[in-house]
Amino acid sequence: MTVIPPADPAREARIRELSRAHVLTSWSAQKAIDPLPLAGGEGAWFWDYQGRRFLDFSSQLVNVNLGYQHPGLTAAIQEAAGRITTVAPSFYEESRAEAAAAVAQVAPEGLEKVFFTNGGAEANENAIRLARQHTGRHKILAAYRSYHGATAGAIALTGEARRWGSEPAIPGVVHFWGPFLYRSEFYSADEEQESERALEHLRRTVLAEGPHTLAAIILETVVGSAGLIPPPPGYLQGVRDLCDEHGIMLILDEVMAGFGRTGAWFALDHWDVRPDLLTFAKGVNSGYVPLGGVVMSQEIAASFDERPYPGGLTYSGHALATASAVAAIRIMREERTMENATQVGQTALGPGLRSLADRHEVVGDVRGLGVFWAVELVADRRTREPLAADRMKALQQACVRRGLWPMVNANRVHVVPPCVISPAEAKEGVALLDEALAEVTS
CATH class of the missing domain: 3.40.640.10 (Type I PLP-dependent aspartate aminotransferase-like (Major domain))
Structure with a gap:
């Protein structure tokens, strides 16, 4: 694994300043967001200028299939x-x-x-x-x-x-x-x-x-x-x-x-x-x-x-x-990327995500294949009322605090890591999601 450079708060601050002044971020009310400046990445991980490392369950926008810096x-x-x-x-x-x-x-x-x-x-x-x-x-x-x-x-x-x-x-x-x-x-x-x-x-x-x-x-x-x-x-x-x-x-x-x-x-x-x-x-x-x-x-x-x-x-x-x-x-x-994605889906993501439904009442549905999954969260399994936006935001923050970068979309967590993620890394990510769900729903 590449050694993460030391924290560089001055560089992070400059990136934030320039971005706020000159970049219009898509799909966002500009004053309501504070995007994280990224410093680097490798494989299924990326890191910021504070030296924090994240397991990427989003593949940026579901596109970094071969991972970072192949x-x-x-x-x-x-x-x-x-x-x-x-x-x-x-x-x-x-x-x-x-x-x-x-x-x-x-x-x-x-x-x-x-x-x-x-x-x-x-x-x-x-x-x-x-x-x-x-x-x-x-x-x-x-x-x-x-x-x-x-x-x-x-x-x-x-x-x-x-x-x-x-x-x-x-x-x-x-x-x-x-x-x-x-x-x-x-x-x-x-x-x-x-x-x-x-x-x-x-x-x-x-x-x-x-x-x-x-x-x-x-x-x-x-x-x-x-x-x-x-x-x-x-x-x-x-x-x-x-x-x-x-x-x-x-x-x-x-x-x-x-x-x-x-x-x-x-x-x-x-x-x-x-x-x-x-x-x-x-x-x-x-x-x-x-x-x-x-x-x-x-x-x-x-x-x-x-x-x-x-x-x-x-x-x-x-x-x-x-x-x-x-x-x-x-x-x-x-590198048999398709075979790896299939294995990860069948041995790690599929079983791991489905098991979340046994432990968390908010999990209404789990669906997907390969490294392309969704966990749909509900306030009530019987009515299937979507989990409220504030609780989805809290879940996202709980994941980030644990070093997992989720893709939260409406009342769903889309679990879409790079296709090169290992089964062990995928299981680690599911365990972190499990912890975050426990925190938010306790």
């Missing part, structure tokens, strides 16, 4: 910077070509061509543009429990409350309810019934909107920010079948779930479903350099063989970003 990944970026730092999309460039081939190789069969973006929101923006151009239709169906990004089109696709501040949104987006048995909109008794009723609701929505007007249905394969909700058996295939029936493109958003997070290259691998368009970002290079993209079917790619694609980005396929993606995918193979 030597092979940082070396690849340094090497790429020594070759050439940036190349416009109008040129061919080696790392861009290799990254596209590497992504296509791990994507479902038949998805061969990649349009690179700077992140997940732009990936989803371009996915709906590709679908609209290919089909000649304009409407997009998206789930209420979803988050697809904060650019104009992506925030319109988003179903959760963060879209409200950006409305009125772009036209043509229609929302529907997806499956979630714990808080079912369909009064279901089990997962099979939830899947059937959610699919029937979606079918009726398609018919009400007019199938001939629908370009695409977009789904997070595993819902991320809006609840971390794996789909019930049969649901994704049912959506695929509905899309095929009406010539609608299926877009699967794997921005958060992809590249090892669920123990597979993409979460869709668990359900063996092939989309027409697949969006990615975050874990493709562990967020070391901004990068995202859309992998598309051969049929959609062929739409632009004879006519121009009406979209582009200055930094599409940036040389440093794509070089880091090539290295990250290679590292994931060599």
